[in-house]
Amino acid sequence: MRTGKEYLESLADGRCVYVDGERVADVATHPAFQGVAGSIGALFDRAGENDMTFTSPETGQAANRAFMIPRNVEDLSIRRQAISTWAHQSRGFLGRSPDHVAGFLAGFASGASLFKRDGRDFSENVTRFYHRLLTEDLFVSYVIIPPQVDRSTTASGWDGELIQVGVAEEKSDGFIVRGSQMLGTGSSVSDYVFVSCIKPLTPADERYALSFVLPMSTPGLKLYCRRPYAVGQPSRYDYPLSTQFDESDALAVFEDVFVPWENVFAYRDVDMVRSQFFQTAAHVLGNTQSQIRLVEKMKFLIGIARKIAAVNGIDQMPPVHEKLGDLASLASIVEGMVLASEATATIDQFGVARPNPRFLYGSMGLQSEIYPRVLHLIRELVGGGVIQLPSSYRELTNPETRPDMDRYIQSPGHSSVERIKLFKLAWDVIGSEFAGRHHQYEMFYAGAPFVAKGYAYRNYGYDEALESVESFLASYDLPDSGP
Ligand SMILES: Cc1cc2nc3c(=O)[nH]c(=O)nc-3n(C[C@H](O)[C@H](O)[C@H](O)COP(=O)(O)OP(=O)(O)OC[C@H]3O[C@@H](n4cnc5c(N)ncnc54)[C@H](O)[C@@H]3O)c2cc1C
Incomplete structure (x- = not known):
C-alpha cells in the first residue's frame, strides 16, 4: 500500500x-x-x-x-x-x-x-x-x-x-x-x-x-x-x-x-x-461515502456542543437539554439513514450492492437544512464565548498577559488553555472562513438543494405510499342517501 x-x-x-x-x-x-x-x-x-x-x-x-x-x-x-x-x-x-x-x-x-x-x-x-x-x-x-x-x-x-x-x-x-x-x-x-x-x-x-x-x-x-x-x-x-x-x-x-x-x-x-x-451505482456509492463522512462530522459537532454546555455550566438547564436533544435528533437521522440504506440494499443488474436510494437521498435532500440548523444550534449554545477569546495563543505564552488569561478565561475544572482551545475549535466549526466554506459545502456538494431534493423525490418509490392512499379511499364511499 x-x-x-x-x-x-x-x-x-x-x-x-x-x-x-x-x-x-x-x-x-x-x-x-x-x-x-x-x-x-x-x-x-x-x-x-x-x-x-x-x-x-x-x-x-x-x-x-x-x-x-x-x-x-x-x-x-x-x-x-x-x-x-x-x-x-x-x-x-x-x-x-x-x-x-x-x-x-x-x-x-x-x-x-x-x-x-x-x-x-x-x-x-x-x-x-x-x-x-x-x-x-x-x-x-x-x-x-x-x-x-x-x-x-x-x-x-x-x-x-x-x-x-x-x-x-x-x-x-x-x-x-x-x-x-x-x-x-x-x-x-x-x-x-x-x-x-x-x-x-x-x-x-x-x-x-x-x-x-x-x-x-x-x-x-x-x-x-x-x-x-x-x-x-x-x-x-x-x-x-x-x-x-x-x-x-x-x-x-x-x-x-x-x-x-x-x-x-x-x-x-x-x-x-x-x-x-x-445507471451504474456510481452516484449512489460516491454519495454514500459522503453520508458516512457526514455521520462522523455530526458526532464531532454534537460532541463539541455537549462539552461546551458542560464547561459553561449550562448542561443541567432544561432549555439547553432541548437544544442538545435537537442536535442529537439531527445526528441520529443522518446515521440512521446510512444504516437503513445499507440494511435494505439491493443487488443491481451489475451485481453491485446498492444502498437503498430512498434513505440515501432522503437524508441528502434534507442536508441543506440539517447542517445549517446544527451550526445555528451550536451558535445558540456557545454565545459570546467564541468571541471572548484572545487574538492568538501568544496571549497565553506572553508572561505579561498570561495571568489575565488564567484569571478571566477559565471555567470550573478547565484551565484557560483548555477553555480557549475548546472555544477556538468551536469557532473554526461555526464562524471562521473555513467554517463558512463548510456551511456552503454541505449545502451544495452534491448539487444545489433543489437538485438534492429532486433525487429524494425521484428515488423515494411511491408505490407503497400511493397504494396506501388508494386502498384507504376505497374503504369508504358516499353515504347512503337514505330511503
Ligand atoms: C465548497 C464547495 C465544494 C465543491 N466541490 C466540488 C467538487 O469537488 N467537484 C465538483 O464538480 N463540484 C464541486 N462543487 C460544485 C457543486 O457541485 C455545485 O455548487 C452544485 O452542483 C450546484 O451548482 P452551482 O453551484 O452552479 O449552483 P447553481 O446550479 O447555479 O444553483 C444556485 C442556485 O440557483 C437556483 N437555481 C439554479 N438553477 C435552478 C433551476 N434549474 N431551478 C430552480 N432553481 C435553480 C437555486 O436556488 C440554486 O440553489 C462544490 C461546491 C462547493 C460550494
Missing part, C-alpha cells in the same frame, strides 16, 4: 496551481496546501493497516476497503467501516478524501459494459483505470459542474465558445479540450482529476458531453484556487481545522489540453455522460 511519504513526494510533479497571483512551486510545502497534504498523507498511512485492506477480487492484490465494489450487505458494512475510519481522522472535514471519487470509479467499473455503445468501446479504459486506483492507491478529485456563467441555458447557449470544457479538436490518438469546469475540491493535492458533466446537457451540447481522467501534471491543465484558509493563521491551536483540513477548491482551466483515448470514458455522448452516474 502507498505510504503518506510516497504520496507527498509524488506531488512535486510540475502541476500548475495558482494562488494569490502566483504559481505554486510545490503544493506539499506551500503554506496553503501543506496542512491538507499532510492530512491526506496520514490517510494513506492509515489505509495500510490491516483493518482497512482487503484482497481485491478485481486485481488479486491488497487494496483499500473504501475503494471496493460492494457485492453484498456485508461488503457494504466493511466499506462503511473503512470510510468511517478515514472520516474520523479529519472528523468529517475532508469532504473529498480519496474515497469519494473512488466510489464513483468503483460504480463505473462495476457497470463497465455500459461504456461500450454506438461503435465506441471505452469499457476497458474504465476497468483499467479502476484497477490502477486499487493497485496504486490513487487520489482522484473531480470537476463535473460547468462554471457558473448563465444557468438559464447550457454551454451551447452561452456567448463565446468553449467556456465550459469541451472538444476543440479531434486527433487520431485522442482529442484537445479547451475551457473550464468547477469546482475541484482537493484537486490541487490529488493525483488525477476526473472531468465530466453531471448537470443535464442538451443534444446541442455534444462537444461538452465528455468523461475522462487526467494526471494533475498534464500540460495546459491549470487550477485557480480560492483564497486559502490555512495561510496566515497563527497556529493549529488557534485554527485547528483550517490549518489541517483546508482542501482548497479550484476552478479548473484547460488550455488546449491533450486527452489520450486511453483516458476517455465517454466522448461527445450526452446520454452516456448522464448514464455513467445514474
Whole structure:
C-alpha cells in the first residue's frame, strides 16, 4: 500500500496551481496546501493497516476497503467501516478524501459494459483505470459542474465558445479540450482529476458531453484556487481545522489540453455522460461515502456542543437539554439513514450492492437544512464565548498577559488553555472562513438543494405510499342517501 511519504513526494510533479497571483512551486510545502497534504498523507498511512485492506477480487492484490465494489450487505458494512475510519481522522472535514471519487470509479467499473455503445468501446479504459486506483492507491478529485456563467441555458447557449470544457479538436490518438469546469475540491493535492458533466446537457451540447481522467501534471491543465484558509493563521491551536483540513477548491482551466483515448470514458455522448452516474451505482456509492463522512462530522459537532454546555455550566438547564436533544435528533437521522440504506440494499443488474436510494437521498435532500440548523444550534449554545477569546495563543505564552488569561478565561475544572482551545475549535466549526466554506459545502456538494431534493423525490418509490392512499379511499364511499 502507498505510504503518506510516497504520496507527498509524488506531488512535486510540475502541476500548475495558482494562488494569490502566483504559481505554486510545490503544493506539499506551500503554506496553503501543506496542512491538507499532510492530512491526506496520514490517510494513506492509515489505509495500510490491516483493518482497512482487503484482497481485491478485481486485481488479486491488497487494496483499500473504501475503494471496493460492494457485492453484498456485508461488503457494504466493511466499506462503511473503512470510510468511517478515514472520516474520523479529519472528523468529517475532508469532504473529498480519496474515497469519494473512488466510489464513483468503483460504480463505473462495476457497470463497465455500459461504456461500450454506438461503435465506441471505452469499457476497458474504465476497468483499467479502476484497477490502477486499487493497485496504486490513487487520489482522484473531480470537476463535473460547468462554471457558473448563465444557468438559464447550457454551454451551447452561452456567448463565446468553449467556456465550459469541451472538444476543440479531434486527433487520431485522442482529442484537445479547451475551457473550464468547477469546482475541484482537493484537486490541487490529488493525483488525477476526473472531468465530466453531471448537470443535464442538451443534444446541442455534444462537444461538452465528455468523461475522462487526467494526471494533475498534464500540460495546459491549470487550477485557480480560492483564497486559502490555512495561510496566515497563527497556529493549529488557534485554527485547528483550517490549518489541517483546508482542501482548497479550484476552478479548473484547460488550455488546449491533450486527452489520450486511453483516458476517455465517454466522448461527445450526452446520454452516456448522464448514464455513467445514474445507471451504474456510481452516484449512489460516491454519495454514500459522503453520508458516512457526514455521520462522523455530526458526532464531532454534537460532541463539541455537549462539552461546551458542560464547561459553561449550562448542561443541567432544561432549555439547553432541548437544544442538545435537537442536535442529537439531527445526528441520529443522518446515521440512521446510512444504516437503513445499507440494511435494505439491493443487488443491481451489475451485481453491485446498492444502498437503498430512498434513505440515501432522503437524508441528502434534507442536508441543506440539517447542517445549517446544527451550526445555528451550536451558535445558540456557545454565545459570546467564541468571541471572548484572545487574538492568538501568544496571549497565553506572553508572561505579561498570561495571568489575565488564567484569571478571566477559565471555567470550573478547565484551565484557560483548555477553555480557549475548546472555544477556538468551536469557532473554526461555526464562524471562521473555513467554517463558512463548510456551511456552503454541505449545502451544495452534491448539487444545489433543489437538485438534492429532486433525487429524494425521484428515488423515494411511491408505490407503497400511493397504494396506501388508494386502498384507504376505497374503504369508504358516499353515504347512503337514505330511503
Ligand atoms: C465548497 C464547495 C465544494 C465543491 N466541490 C466540488 C467538487 O469537488 N467537484 C465538483 O464538480 N463540484 C464541486 N462543487 C460544485 C457543486 O457541485 C455545485 O455548487 C452544485 O452542483 C450546484 O451548482 P452551482 O453551484 O452552479 O449552483 P447553481 O446550479 O447555479 O444553483 C444556485 C442556485 O440557483 C437556483 N437555481 C439554479 N438553477 C435552478 C433551476 N434549474 N431551478 C430552480 N432553481 C435553480 C437555486 O436556488 C440554486 O440553489 C462544490 C461546491 C462547493 C460550494
